[in-house]
Every structure is written in structure tokens, then in C-alpha cells.
Amino acid sequence: MHAKLVGFGFVVVSTGACGGSQPPVDPNSTATTSTTSATSATSASSSPTHSTDSQNPPPALGAAFTVSELGLAGSMPVGDKCTPNALGTKLARLDCGTWAITLEVASAINDATVEGAQKTATQAWSSAKNFKSQTLPEGWQLMFEATGASAPEYHLKTYRTIGGKAYECDVNAKSVSERDKAIAVCGSLTVKAH
DSSP, X not given: OOOEEESOOOOOOSOBOOXXXXXXXXXXXXXXXXXXXXXXXXXXXXXXXXXXXXXXXXXXXEEEEEEGGGTEEEEEETTOOOXXXXXXXXXXXXXXXXXXXXXXXXXXXXXXXXXXHHHHHHHHOTTOEEEEEEEETTEEEEEEEEEOSSSEEEEEEEEEEETTEEEEEEEEESSHHHHHHHHHHHHHOEEOOO
């Protein structure tokens, strides 16, 4: 996969991401109600196709989860306990302790292009820098960094078509390794089996 440096960014107002191919090593590596579920089976091997920021291997994925309300299934990172929580029929969070991913059925208010997402980010984050975007077979991903209230933030926004429906998977992480885990999770998303 190829990632290119882009001169503009986008806004991530929620948390989330897509699959990764090369995550970094970073030492900084709740809830509502729903009928979502997490299963603790599956192997720790998944091969996400979306790129991350480093030369390290992608985070291993293990236990499966489903978000019935959105019609999605995926895998969580090995070593992280993630709880899926639906926030209606078009929005859910995957809470993973110190970080969380937001999953959303894309609508007209979402940026359908990476260029639109980049423009939105530059309007919302004056400190945004280090933009990287990638075109995916089923959409795109955009990464950037910004300075939060007291620490750096590592943003990721992905837009993918899964089973004929457009979804966003986003994260605003405290570390590059958390963002890379989110990239792997978003890359693992598939249509939920019936």
C-alpha cells in the first residue's frame, strides 16, 4: 500500500479507524446500551490492508465483535478488551479502555471524499499537521496529528463501503499505537453474518 503526504487535513469529531499494514511502537499504547456483542473466540491473525505510520508489523487481532444495529462485525486487538455500544441505528462506539472507535453509517453530512475530509480538518484544527491519505479499494483513510488541550492527538478517519453501504470509522487517539490498533479494527470490518 502507498500513503502520500497531503497538504490539508480534516476534522475528526469522533473516535475510530481502518485496517493497518505497518503500525508503530509507542509506549502510550463506557458506555451506553445496545444489543451489540463481543465474542472471545477467533485467532490473533488478521491481515488488514490499510497502512499505518510505522515499519512495525500490524497489531494482531483476536476476539470478534458485532454491532447488530449497524450490520457490522469485526475483530478487536489482542490484549485489548473492547465493548461495542450502539448509540442508535446509525452510530456506535467500540470502547477499548483508554481509547475508542466511532462507527457510523455515512450520511450526507459526512465527507464522502478524502479531499472533503481534509478541508473539514483544516477548518477545525489549527494545529493539524503531518497529513497522510490513502485510497483504498473500498474508500479512503486519512491520518493527521493535532495538539489537544494538553497533549498530542493522533487522528484517523476512514470511509469504506462494506456490503454496499458507506461507513465511517474514526479515532482520536492519545498515541500512534492506539491509532494503529484502530486502523486494524476498521480494516477488519465486514458485513455481520445473519
